[in-house]
Amino acid sequence: MTTRPKTSDPVTPRVIADLRSDTVTTPTPEMRDAMAHAAVGDDVYGEDPSVNELQAEVARLCGMEAGLYMPSGTMTNQVAIALHTRRGEEVVCAEGSHIYEWELGMMAAFSGVVPRFVPAPLGVPAPEEVRAAVRHSVHQSPTGLISLENTHNKAGGTVIPLEVLAGIRAVADAEGLPLHLDGARVFNAAAALSVPLSEITRHFHTVSVCLSKGLGAPVGSVLVGRAEHMRQAHRYRKMMGGGMRQAGVLAAAALVALRGGPARLAGDHRRARVLAEALVNAGYDVNLAAVQTNIVYATIPDAAARSAAWARSGVLANALGPDSVRFVLHHQIGDEALEGALRVLTA
């Protein structure tokens, strides 16, 4: 079995650790084997057995009726927004939410809706703030959806406490609004809280679950919810170009990730802690309270130049602001790779 090099970046002679994202993982030999032997069919007709198995398994883990496999988390989120909203409405979401910040204005472009941010210290919006942001007046754009992100990427991979989820669900029920979860890293949240996934997902009407982040699948996310919602979602997925035909080759790898991935997340979280504390000891500013899962944001002066220098020494991390660098742990960074990375980062 051949594995591809971790990067094709010509300026990087040897990659010690690729900490740019948990999306950079490559399929394991077990995944490639499952892909080679996957049962497939035309998924637009609902006839791909591997896709159907994946959808059913994610739905079951989330305590939902049905699931729909899509090529990306952007698509599962935007299909959910299309499902729940009408043109001219607002989506109430935590400040910094991926559905707005990193999904290229798609909520406006596809669904004709706009975001209304609520404050979210450490990525956690207070139920009262969510309630205050909901609008029904004829003079204002009405709220169509409340959407949460757990873990919250831009806040540093932070986890929403279960009682806050219950509080926001109570607001949604009182206001007659649907509640969506961008659960790109909901498995990380479940691991951090040591609870089954369904303890988190049961508060939501739809959940987008990413398989190609921490779980390590090469491609895809699954949207879960009521069967009726998934029938509608099927149409929106096709409109967005997400009808993938014999997608079972991908779903087979995703099933391997789904079955083996969650148990490895605690290790990623432990290594994120080690990295964060080492950066602090090296004199960098890290908000350790935000280091709850597999993401570490550090304040690094001249972030772009610093990360370019580290890249030349084989450690890749994204500068996400003039003085901010993000490090993301994943299952292809073991203790040894982390040690190697720390030698470069703290030199």
Ligand SMILES: *Cc1c(COP(=O)(O)O)cnc(C)c1O
């Ligand atoms: C990565 C991510 C997504 C989806 O990203 P894709 O690259 O489209 O799969 C959605 N939400 C959050 C919070 C993410 O981190």
